[in-house]
Structure formats: C-alpha cells, structure tokens
Amino acid sequence: METAIAREETPIKKQIQIRVTPPGPNAKKIIEMDEKYLMKSTKSLPIVASRAQGCFVEDVDGNTYVDFASGISVVNMGHVHPKITAAVEKQLKRLWHFAGTDFYYEEQATAARMLGEITPGKFGKKVFFTNSGTESNEAAIKVAKTHTKRQQFIGFIGGFHGRSQGSLAFTASQPIHHKGFFPHMVGVEHVPFPNPFRNPFGIDGYEHPDELVNRVIDYIEKWTFGTYVPPENVAGFLVEPIQGEGGYVVPPLNFFKELKKIVESHGQLLIMDEVQSGFGRTGKFFASEHFGVVPDIISLAKAIASGIPMGAIVVRDDLDFPEQGLHSNTYGGNVLASVACTATIQAMKEEKAVENAAKQGEHLRKRLLELKDKYDSIGDVRGLGLMQAIDFVKDHKTREPARKLRDSVEYKSFQNGLILLSTGASAIRIIPPLNITSGEIDMGVEALEKGIRASL
Ligand SMILES: Cc1ncc(COP(=O)(O)O)c(C=O)c1O
The missing domain is CATH 3.90.1150.10 (Aspartate Aminotransferase, domain 1)
Structure with missing residues (x-):
C-alpha cells in the first residue's frame, strides 16, 4: 500500500x-x-x-x-475542514482531556455557551455533554424524570433514538434493533407518527395533511391517554422532527404545534431528538425551526464536533439537575471535542x-x-x-x-x-x-x- x-x-x-x-x-x-x-x-x-x-x-x-x-x-x-482541523491540532499540543464533569476548563464552557446561542428558544439554557446520540437521549430521559417526577414517556412508531437500554425503548424503526434485547426500560408507549407517505390510517398525507395530523392527535388524546396511559404519569414525548433511520419522514408542517398543545396541557416536556436533523442539515440550524416549535430539551450528537465523538443535551435552565451527582460521565465535554464543536459552529457561521x-x-x-x-x-x-x-x-x-x-x-x-x-x-x-x-x-x-x- x-x-x-x-x-x-x-x-x-x-x-x-x-x-x-x-x-x-x-x-x-x-x-x-x-x-x-x-x-x-x-x-x-x-x-x-x-x-x-x-x-x-x-x-x-x-x-x-x-x-x-x-x-x-x-x-x-x-471531511478534514481546514479551520476545524487547525483548531484541534493547536489544542492537541495544549490539553487533551481533563474530565469536564469533575473539573473546569474554558473550552467546555465556551462550547456550551455557543450551543445555547444557536439552539431555538430565547431563554436561559444549560448543556450536559455526552459522547453520542444514545447517551444524549439517556441524559434527556433522566432530566425529564427528575424535573417532572413522572416515569412514563411517549415515543413514535418509526422513530430512532439509539441502542442503549433507555433510548432503545423509544427506538421503533426496525424489529432487528429489539431482537433478543427485551426487556429494556419500561414505561415507553408508542403512537403513530404522521408519515405522509405510509401510515397505519391509509391517508395520503401529502394530499390531506390536516386529516393526517388530526388522526394522530386524536389517537394520542382519545386512545393512548383516553384508555390506558394517564397523561399525568407522562414526563414527556421524545420525537425526531424528521424521522432519520425510519426513512427521512417529514411530518406535515403544523404537526408539532398541535403536539405542543397536548404536551403543555398535561404539564409534560417536549424532547426533540435532533441528533441527525440538527446542525444545519435541513437548511436551518435545527429542523424544529421549520415547524415553529421550541423544544424543552434538545438532544444532539453527530455533526456537533465534526466527527470527534460528542453529544449534548441543551435544556431550559430551570430543567437543570437539582443537585450534583445525579448524572455524570468521564469523557463528556472532552477538551478536543469541545474545541472541535466551537470551531465547527464558527466555521458554519463564517462560511454560511x-x-x-x-x-x-x-x-x-x-x-x-x-x-x-x-x-x-x-x-x-x-x-x-x-x-x-x-x-x-x-x-x-x-x-x-x-x-x-x-x-x-x-x-x-x-x-x-x-x-x-x-x-x-x-x-x-x-x-x-x-x-x-x-x-x-x-x-x-x-x-x-x-x-x-x-x-x-
Ligand atoms: C435521531 C437519532 N438519535 C439518536 C441516534 C443515536 O446516535 P449514536 O449512534 O451516536 O448513539 C441516532 C443515530 O443514528 C439518530 O439518528
């Protein structure tokens, strides 16, 4: 060679x-x-x-x-973007890792500040860094449980949120993901996603988007909450704005506004998984911006550090953990990843x-x-x-x-x-x-x- x-x-x-x-x-x-x-x-x-x-x-x-x-x-x-590469190369000679959950360094705080600035919502935000998408969703689950003191969740058929035992409980895009792995985290119920092209209702959602949205909203309110899941037990909905592994499914534009009404009426949280759809992919920084809703928790990974493994959740600041020790990890906010994250956001802005x-x-x-x-x-x-x-x-x-x-x-x-x-x-x-x-x-x-x- x-x-x-x-x-x-x-x-x-x-x-x-x-x-x-x-x-x-x-x-x-x-x-x-x-x-x-x-x-x-x-x-x-x-x-x-x-x-x-x-x-x-x-x-x-x-x-x-x-x-x-x-x-x-x-x-x-x-690949190998010159400015991001230069930033990481420079950092390689200074400090690689220092355990950002336990000690302090500027690079992590800077990356968190920048994530707070670019994510939807004009309110104070807090960030928890992880190493992957699945871990971001695990962190989101813990935040939602801690804040609401509720244990149940709603996920969507066709959704993908990762493969660890908490996020896997939400993943519903292919049976192979579950084969032999049951039981995973209990308490997750699935409802249909308004997939305009193929859905269980047989509705052509391109021709009749409102009818499709109404059917899904009805399903949640009348069947899920009306027959077996007490909404006051539900901490939140975990949903991708555009389903990724489920086939790149874009729901009708008004769906998330309708969903948010349900969420707010029951004191639940809207957790949006933008691991795949975020970071500029859809022509806006975050796909949720196309739908005019602001999530309470946004789950990120993949593009946020251009390939140095990193994930994050960005939450409204009142959702922060009430005390130290409830959640942590070793590599979250790693120095090289934090530098790559900041350099990625800067390069994205500079180069439009x-x-x-x-x-x-x-x-x-x-x-x-x-x-x-x-x-x-x-x-x-x-x-x-x-x-x-x-x-x-x-x-x-x-x-x-x-x-x-x-x-x-x-x-x-x-x-x-x-x-x-x-x-x-x-x-x-x-x-x-x-x-x-x-x-x-x-x-x-x-x-x-x-x-x-x-x-x-
Ligand atoms: C929407 C979404 N959430 C979560 C994940 C899991 O991310 P990871 O593979 O980094 O754990 C993925 C991975 O494809 C994803 O597309």
Missing part, C-alpha cells in the same frame, strides 16, 4: 475516479481483517477509506468517490453553511424530482434542505417498498463512485456535506442515475 502513502502529498482530485472496481485488492485485505477482528454491527458498503477532503473520499485502491453520506450526517462541514444547505437542497431536490419523473420505481422524494431521500416502490398505488431494488441502487451507485446510505424500508438518504457545490451534487446525481439504470 505504498502508493497510498505517496498520494498523501497530492490533494484529492475533486472528481469521481474509479481505477479498479471496488472493492479492490487493498480493500479486500482490510475487509478480511475487519471481519476477523471486529464484531458485527451494521456494515452496508465495502468501501475502505484512506483519506478524504470536503465531499470527496479516496479509498485504499486509489478510487475517488463523492460522499453523499457524510459519515452518517457527521462531517457536515466536509446553513444558507448553502438551503440553497443546494433546492438544487438537489430538483435533480431528484427529475429522476422520479424518469424512473417509475421512485415512489417518493422527500426531505428538507440537504436531508433528502428517494424511496423505491414496487407499485405507485400501493407504495409497497422495493427493498431489493433500493439495495441494488446503493451498491451499483457505489461502484460508479458514489457513497450512499439506505434508510427505512426502501429509501436511500442523500446527505452530502453542507458546503457542497451544485457541480458536486450533479456529479453524485449522475452516479446515482447510473446506479438506478444498472439495477432496473
């Missing part, structure tokens, strides 16, 4: 270049080693990365790809990344809708900003998921130089870095179209 080392000195070419059909010989060796030493998780494509810049990734065989996955919506400012996500999101959507017009198997194009998905169907009327076709498109597009991730039953998400250009989007969409053609 000397050639890979020689290539380090040259910048990555900003174009797709497939020299050897992937996975190439170097990739195959590493995949073999990975399979020998690593436990099974959720691997989807046999791409073995060597280095990356912006929205381009080079693999160990010298192939270059456009990245429409962003490390699962983590490198929102693109959120505005670019809104603008390029329009362009991406237009290109995807053109594909939908051309290929009958694409049943839906949905999303906001640069959080888009295309859904493959066997039949336009029944909207039956075409899972095999979707998987094939993902693989064939990869062989044509595009990195994609599937989501839900039959969708592919399209989540490039927020600072992508229209030309780079076009490059990726062309590879996607080749993938579709090769799969039909």
Whole structure:
C-alpha cells in the first residue's frame, strides 16, 4: 500500500475516479481483517477509506468517490475542514482531556455557551455533554424524570433514538434493533407518527395533511391517554422532527404545534431528538425551526464536533439537575471535542453553511424530482434542505417498498463512485456535506442515475 502513502502529498482530485472496481485488492485485505477482528454491527458498503477532503473520499485502491453520506450526517462541514482541523491540532499540543464533569476548563464552557446561542428558544439554557446520540437521549430521559417526577414517556412508531437500554425503548424503526434485547426500560408507549407517505390510517398525507395530523392527535388524546396511559404519569414525548433511520419522514408542517398543545396541557416536556436533523442539515440550524416549535430539551450528537465523538443535551435552565451527582460521565465535554464543536459552529457561521444547505437542497431536490419523473420505481422524494431521500416502490398505488431494488441502487451507485446510505424500508438518504457545490451534487446525481439504470 505504498502508493497510498505517496498520494498523501497530492490533494484529492475533486472528481469521481474509479481505477479498479471496488472493492479492490487493498480493500479486500482490510475487509478480511475487519471481519476477523471486529464484531458485527451494521456494515452496508465495502468501501475502505484512506483519506478524504470536503465531499470527496479516496479509498485504499486509489478510487475517488463523492460522499453523499457524510459519515452518517457527521462531517457536515466536509471531511478534514481546514479551520476545524487547525483548531484541534493547536489544542492537541495544549490539553487533551481533563474530565469536564469533575473539573473546569474554558473550552467546555465556551462550547456550551455557543450551543445555547444557536439552539431555538430565547431563554436561559444549560448543556450536559455526552459522547453520542444514545447517551444524549439517556441524559434527556433522566432530566425529564427528575424535573417532572413522572416515569412514563411517549415515543413514535418509526422513530430512532439509539441502542442503549433507555433510548432503545423509544427506538421503533426496525424489529432487528429489539431482537433478543427485551426487556429494556419500561414505561415507553408508542403512537403513530404522521408519515405522509405510509401510515397505519391509509391517508395520503401529502394530499390531506390536516386529516393526517388530526388522526394522530386524536389517537394520542382519545386512545393512548383516553384508555390506558394517564397523561399525568407522562414526563414527556421524545420525537425526531424528521424521522432519520425510519426513512427521512417529514411530518406535515403544523404537526408539532398541535403536539405542543397536548404536551403543555398535561404539564409534560417536549424532547426533540435532533441528533441527525440538527446542525444545519435541513437548511436551518435545527429542523424544529421549520415547524415553529421550541423544544424543552434538545438532544444532539453527530455533526456537533465534526466527527470527534460528542453529544449534548441543551435544556431550559430551570430543567437543570437539582443537585450534583445525579448524572455524570468521564469523557463528556472532552477538551478536543469541545474545541472541535466551537470551531465547527464558527466555521458554519463564517462560511454560511446553513444558507448553502438551503440553497443546494433546492438544487438537489430538483435533480431528484427529475429522476422520479424518469424512473417509475421512485415512489417518493422527500426531505428538507440537504436531508433528502428517494424511496423505491414496487407499485405507485400501493407504495409497497422495493427493498431489493433500493439495495441494488446503493451498491451499483457505489461502484460508479458514489457513497450512499439506505434508510427505512426502501429509501436511500442523500446527505452530502453542507458546503457542497451544485457541480458536486450533479456529479453524485449522475452516479446515482447510473446506479438506478444498472439495477432496473
Ligand atoms: C435521531 C437519532 N438519535 C439518536 C441516534 C443515536 O446516535 P449514536 O449512534 O451516536 O448513539 C441516532 C443515530 O443514528 C439518530 O439518528
């Protein structure tokens, strides 16, 4: 693999270049080693990365790809962003870790202040730092229980909130997540999400959004609270503004305002999980801003430190834990992660990344809708900003998921130089870095179209 080392000195070419059909010989060796030493998780494509810049990734065989996955919506400012890299490099020589839950340093307080500034709500806020999305949700659960002194919660069918035993109790996007793991945290009841494309009520939510919202609200009030869950036992609702792992599902615009009325009428809390939809992805800093609601607790991770592991919850300051010792961890607010978080927010503001996500999101959507017009198997194009998905169907009327076709498109597009991730039953998400250009989007969409053609 000397050639890979020689290539380090040259910048990555900003174009797709497939020299050897992937996975190439170097990739195959590493995949073999990975399979020998690593436990099974959720691997989807046999791409073995060597280095990356912006929205381009080079693999160990010298192939270059456009990245429409962003490390699962983590490198929102693109790979190895120069300003974020410089900030972390500088910090590496000063202080790495000091246990921010137990001692003090400025970098953590600065990152917390900046998160409070960019999150919705003009009130005092407090932050608790974690290391991942699932831990952020665990912290949110504890805050809600402590504050309300209530034990039950409501989650949504199709939601994803992580895989530890508390957040897993809310996760309801695929049965495999639960297989053999019951019982997890008790006290979570699920209600339908207003999924306009596929929902248990058989309502076309694009044509009849109000009817869909009313059915869900009715379900919660009349059936869930009316027959078996006393609302005064419920601490709060945990919900994604746009369901991520459940298939990039955007609810009708008025849904969260209606939900907030229920929440407030019962003295509950609205906890919004913006682990995947936050940090500029949808063309606003947070997806909840599209829906005109301010959550009581916002749960974050993924993009907040551009790939240095970090999560956080941002809460109204009156929701702070009443005493020290109720919750803590070792790595939360780690110095390098805090510096990366601050540098990420600064770079996003300086480079107007959120505005670019809104603008390029329009362009991406237009290109995807053109594909939908051309290929009958694409049943839906949905999303906001640069959080888009295309859904493959066997039949336009029944909207039956075409899972095999979707998987094939993902693989064939990869062989044509595009990195994609599937989501839900039959969708592919399209989540490039927020600072992508229209030309780079076009490059990726062309590879996607080749993938579709090769799969039909
Ligand atoms: C909305 C949402 N919440 C929580 C999580 C869990 O995050 P993590 O994998 O960092 O634990 C994810 C991960 O995909 C997510 O999309």
